[in-house]
Amino acid sequence: MADSRTRRPPTMNDVAQRAGVSQTTVSFVINDRSDISISDETKERVWEAVNDLDYRPNAMARNLRSSKSQLIGLISDEITTTEHAVQIVRGAQDAAWEQDKLLLVVNTDGNPKIKNAAVRTMLEHRVESIIYATMYHRSANPPAPLHGVPCVLLDCYAEDRSFPSVVPDEVQGGRTATEALLAKGRQRIGFLNNVDPIPATFGRLAGYRAALEAADLPFDPTLVKRAISGSSGGYEAATELMLQPDPPTAIFCFNDRMAMGVYDALRKLGRSIPDDVAVVGFDNEEPIAAHLYPPLTTVRLPHYEMGQWAVNFLEEHAGADAPPIQHVIECPLIERASA
Amino acid sequence: MADSRTRRPPTMNDVAQRAGVSQTTVSFVINDRSDISISDETKERVWEAVNDLDYRPNAMARNLRSSKSQLIGLISDEITTTEHAVQIVRGAQDAAWEQDKLLLVVNTDGNPKIKNAAVRTMLEHRVESIIYATMYHRSANPPAPLHGVPCVLLDCYAEDRSFPSVVPDEVQGGRTATEALLAKGRQRIGFLNNVDPIPATFGRLAGYRAALEAADLPFDPTLVKRAISGSSGGYEAATELMLQPDPPTAIFCFNDRMAMGVYDALRKLGRSIPDDVAVVGFDNEEPIAAHLYPPLTTVRLPHYEMGQWAVNFLEEHAGADAPPIQHVIECPLIERASA
């Protein structure tokens, strides 16, 4: 018992010896090679020996010839204090699992040294492909050696479009959020946008405007405020928005953290949610969105789906050159009670 | 360029040929074997060839003989909608990195089939050890084949103590939270506990009582309420607590989500935080704790540290039998503005 982990694991040869056949035969039986005939008794003897010895093939030895490691690398570029990273890993892993592959995860905390070392180590392990993920949608500079292996960027893109990438559909997300508010009969819809010059900021605004336009509503610049995307920014911007003449009857917030501040502001002003003012957030940060009162209607970022898509895309283009397309994934509406 | 990924990667033999030396020599140079003498010119020639060919050693081939895969398995048992999983992975990975090892991550979503398959696949890849993690502190039933490899349980423990494990120090956490409130001069401290029969529930209560006792304060059962650990549970329990005669001047909440509800209740009752009532949470769920107003003082679960500890522990006991100890890690106080 105690020495079970110090003893060398059984090899195919051990199995062969116990079953009284050649190692080759064991290999054929184990891999169930239908193009080679093995008698049923022999098969049985082999499987018995396999079970007796608790034999497990050595993946390193198996993969040595084919150079197919059955490993997919996942590099996440930054620290994240959200569950988003988990969702990416889950999506990627679930898809990898379908292909009997495992995920090699390294998180670089933005450190370029680690970033390069991570790619190097992964290449040494002969990963079949690499997913390079950032934790919010942005432009990225993946390390050059990545070009040596099939690779997709996740939640980011290379300025020069030298890699395929998957990103959330920010425009559709902004539009969906706005439409959810419109569907509740709101006409004056405020938008509290972020200040950072990132795709989310531009895209969601574009979506907001597109939704208004589609509903034949004018775009009113006084209804759009920009603030740092946290609860205090949301609090202040919402207060400002509501104290204007002709305040909105609905507010679309750049993210859920901002929405938290909006809730506080509205409560302070004595407005009820959603009766006086409907609110929609973005990100679907569970701990916030599900636990605010009333629970926050929001738009979810498709992290799980992006992870899934990345692995499947890489599989489809295995061996060949993956076209450097930019794939966009829908951000679904999560309906709760605030709209 | 385009065929760079279809071409077979260069081997040590390719390097040897280009440098005009034997493959053995290349191996010696690359591994910088100081016990073997190689002339400087030769070394230089070899490194030149390595760079020219962009040679990277094949980890599978290298590790085949030693059966040291440089891989550590991390199995996470459940879906989580928190950042906790990320912290575990980060801690484990940072520690693994120090040892030039990589993390193989599988998340089983609680599915026993996947759980077993994950262990099997990891063993086939000859992981050097496995970390089996759950997403909240509880008793667990890890799959039997885990006994075949050095393993530690993270955030959980085996009823029969057959595995070493790391868990948060719930008692100290509860005590720390209570003491933080006592340090602010509060004497009547309420505790909104969870209802689930899990270590966190028992431990934090014990810590709360220990802190009171150490401060020579009586334990008043009317100050302790139990509720489902979400914001609505927190809201109701806090309301009930505050409407009692002689209500508390401070509330320690089982977790941050509950604290969110407590904030709402206190606001509704016109009590200010922290002046009228100080609040302390648990878990340090960033999106909540940092974005509530005022920002929530809370106790952090040591997920990062547990991941780190697990990897280091496994390294220390590499090869040998790891003693099935239960290691407990401190939950630090995160001071913000609510206490």
Place this chain on the structure above:
DNA sequence: TGGTATTACTAAATCGTATTAGTAATTTAT
């Protein structure tokens, strides 16, 4: 001056599997 050390290398074995090329015995086809 002969013997031992040291330097600078190389040939060959090895790890555990998959695959290729056989071989001997039996069955089928003509």
Place this chain on the structure above:
DNA sequence: ATAAATTACTAATACGATTTAGTAATACCA
């Protein structure tokens, strides 16, 4: 009845590294 095909296996090789055991040439020492 004999050639051809099929069945049921095995021996040997390859994958890409590390390691062991050597070898030839030069340096050192008594």
